[in-house]
Amino acid sequence: MLEIYDLGMRLGRRAIFAIAKTVRSAEPSKFIRFARGQRQVSGEVDIVAERLDSKRPTVWIHAASLGEFGIARPIIKLLKDECDCNIVVTFFSPTGYEALTKNMPEGIDGVLYLPFDTSANVRHFLDTIRPACAVFMVSEYWHNYLTELHRRGIPAYLVSSVIRENGPFFKWYGHLFRKSISYFDEIFTLNEESRQLLDKIGVSDVTVNGDPLFDNVILVASTPWEDKIIERFTDGRKVFIAGSLHDDEDLRLVTTLANRHRDTRFIIVPHEISPSILRHLEENLQGKTELYSRCTPESDLSDTQTLIIDFVGALAYIYRYATWAYVGGGFTRLLHSVIEPAVYGLPVAFGPNVNRKAVTRRMIELGIGRITATPEALDEWFRSLKDDDEGLREIADKAAVYVSKNAGATRRVVNKIRQNLCAKN
Numbered sequence: 001m002l003e004i005y006d007l008g009m010r011l012g013r014r015a016i017f018a019i020a021k022t023v024r025s026a027e028p029s030k031f032i033r034f035a036r037g038q039r040q041v042s043g044e045v046d047i048v049a050e051r052l053d054s055k056r057p058t059v060w061i062h063a064a065s066l067g068e069f070g071i072a073r074p075i076i077k078l079l080k081d082e083c084d085c086n087i088v089v090t091f092f093s094p095t096g097y098e099a100l101t102k103n104m105p106e107g108i109d110g111v112l113y114l115p116f117d118t119s120a121n122v123r124h125f126l127d128t129i130r131p132a133c134a135v136f137m138v139s140e141y142w143h144n145y146l147t148e149l150h151r152r153g154i155p156a157y158l159v160s161s162v163i164r165e166n167g168p169f170f171k172w173y174g175h176l177f178r179k180s181i182s183y184f185d186e187i188f189t190l191n192e193e194s195r196q197l198l199d200k201i202g203v204s205d206v207t208v209n210g211d212p213l214f215d216n217v218i219l220v221a222s223t224p225w226e227d228k229i230i231e232r233f234t235d236g237r238k239v240f241i242a243g244s245l246h247d248d249e250d251l252r253l254v255t256t257l258a259n260r261h262r263d264t265r266f267i268i269v270p271h272e273i274s275p276s277i278l279r280h281l282e283e284n285l286q287g288k289t290e291l292y293s294r295c296t297p298e299s300d301l302s303d304t305q306t307l308i309i310d311f312v313g314a315l316a317y318i319y320r321y322a323t324w325a326y327v328g329g330g331f332t333r334l335l336h337s338v339i340e341p342a343v344y345g346l347p348v349a350f351g352p353n354v355n356r357k358a359v360t361r362r363m364i365e366l367g368i369g370r371i372t373a374t375p376e377a378l379d380e381w382f383r384s385l386k387d388d389d390e391g392l393r394e395i396a397d398k399a400a401v402y403v404s405k406n407a408g409a410t411r412r413v414v415n416k417i418r419q420n421l422c423a424k425n
Helices: 002-022 030-039 041-051 066-082 094-102 119-129 143-152 175-182 192-200 213-222 228-234 248-260 275-284 315-321 358-366 375-386 389-405 409-424
Strands: 058-063 086-091 110-113 133-137 156-161 186-189 206-208 239-245 265-270 289-291 306-308 324-327 348-350 369-371
Touching (some): 002 030, 002 143, 030 041, 041 119, 058 066, 066 156, 066 409, 086 094, 094 110, 133 409, 143 175, 213 389, 213 409, 239 248, 239 315, 248 275, 248 375, 265 315, 275 306, 348 375, 358 369, 358 389
Parallel strands (some): 058 086, 058 133, 156 186, 348 369
16 A cells, blocks of 8 residues: 555656646746746755754654644744744645745745655655654645654654545545544644544544644734835725635625725735736726835825735735634635634634634634625624624624634643654754
């Protein structure tokens, strides 16, 4: 089975490289950007390794995407505050890699694409980076990496795991997945149900921990951050922010709302920045629209209704300028973070696919969040809150209590990692 898996990885790698080599596009897709990044990752591993301080242990943190990096951010900060260590972060998706390489957060010593999970790549990565431990986010079960980490005695941790009964571990083909997850030295789950399901397959090193994303949003909200262009645009007014717009339904709901409420200012932040999405927004929004990249702090934005943010990585900070928020991805299985706006006390609307999101369901129960599956539903929700200052204050109070009650998961993860680092120093 392992030989078949490794062969599949090697063949997939070659196929992706071949596609990337032949495609020429002024607007490369996420897949093509990923493939091009993978073609050069081996050399980048060597470059990052040369920058690391060999006298300090290295903590390797892997997140699939920028969204999952939000879980890692407070872990990194605590580790850097309390441990003398290198931090290397890897991503599978271009969104995380591109955002961090353009604006490297403090405390991170290297950012890479995760090399394909082939035996040769794994050996080269571990031989070169030489991690003292590895921390994986959510659902990253790369078999060759976990097998080799286990063989070398390098501790591996899985953070914010959610296990479901219909997941791959419980399928007829799930042997490889069950083997992979058994190699984690500790798994931090979001709920008790996940712990019980892991127990059924013989995985017992499990802690029900809660969600470090709450610690991340608190960290972001407490970090001083300002943007002169956005401040010029808002100019003390109430603003509606639509963040991480993911697909056509998100775009339809938000553009319809903006066109119905020409007296309200909107900031729109697409999940993917591409010329086609920007054109779509500019063509469908009736009020005056400006791209952030075309503005300066001196630009006259007095008659601009909508500011489109055409860069990635700052949405969690931009929410602080808003009064209401819509979060994209709710018409797919990829609803983005609803607690990023909630930490600022904002009421939050989103699409209908929330069954897999316990946080979202709880926010609905508390009256902080609302499913809005149609333009009419979003409009009704917005009208109910538009001039209701008392209602907005009540929501802000509920959001503050909810976020603070769920903080603290990061500390338990870092304590476990520190035990390992201290033992090795």
